[in-house]
Amino acid sequence: MTVSAADLAGELKLLRRGRGIAAPQLAERAGPALRAVCGMAEGEGNAAIRKTLGECLSGWARSLPEDLCTAVLAALGLHPEAAHPFYQDRVRWLAKHLQRDDRTARRRIDDGIHQLAEVAVASTSESDKTEAAQPSRRWHTEELRVAVALDQPVPEVLESRRIVADADDIAELDLALTLTDSVYRGEAIGSEDLRVDVFHGGRLTGRVMESTDRVGLALRLPSPLKRLSKHEIALRFRAEFRHPHFVCVPRHPVDLFDLHVRFALPIPVEVVLLERVFQDDASDEAARGFSLTPDASGEVHVQFRHLTPGFAYGVRWRPSEN
Structure with a gap:
């Protein structure tokens, strides 16, 4: 219609x-x-x-x-x-x-x-x-829950993801993470710059630079999935944040993205919601969204539904000058 x-x-x-x-x-x-x-x-x-x-x-x-x-x-x-x-x-x-x-x-x-x-x-x-x-889409994310801890010596990201197979014989997931900063441009992001640990759900079998700031990850599943079957994975990422934002830019459709961000002291002077913006605009202060107020623990919690692949969803903050 x-x-x-x-x-x-x-x-x-x-x-x-x-x-x-x-x-x-x-x-x-x-x-x-x-x-x-x-x-x-x-x-x-x-x-x-x-x-x-x-x-x-x-x-x-x-x-x-x-x-x-x-x-x-x-x-x-x-x-x-x-x-x-x-x-x-x-x-x-x-x-x-x-x-x-x-x-x-x-x-x-x-x-x-x-x-x-x-x-x-x-x-x-x-x-x-x-x-x-995208007629060849083979899987999508039903639920993605992410907790970002910026108050750690090295910022940590805990990711729990439930995926749904849209075809038979899904044996490997193609995941990716982008570190946007000129420091990395033109050179590989090393294992010490971005540490990835699998808590459950598969084994990392590949890591490749897809662009100057995007790392592709291949996760081999314990056994191939049949169409409509579901599978859960949990990962931890550790890396320095080079820009004051955290966004999900899905390669495959995502039904629900649940995000918690815990800030270090002093609390940022401004936190804004970013929803369906171009990835390059995530760090552009001209791209505005809802203002968010961290709670007494220094945290914000946001949710997004029906994410469109290729667009960015998350939060951006302006650090305190103190």
């Missing part, structure tokens, strides 16, 4: 009425454009539709300017501080939050919905092109 941004915006305006995404008749209110861009199957119940819509719409909204993102999430009933049963009450909450009148809040909502629809349609179209360009 071909979806236009205008059709999708119209359905989103209907969805924002009443309880929004919490509406008890959600299966009736989720129109064909919404179902198409979110990839919903026929016959799904309210709970499944609510979960899918929440994940998709929240993810797309994060790419909007902060005020429009807040406006859209509040209007649809997705903002935790605006979970009011009536749309008018959510408009009033937004007006107070923005320190504007109700009329301005409604304009922000309309602007946000139109931009959200454009982002959703563009994202869906690009994902379709990516899938069409």
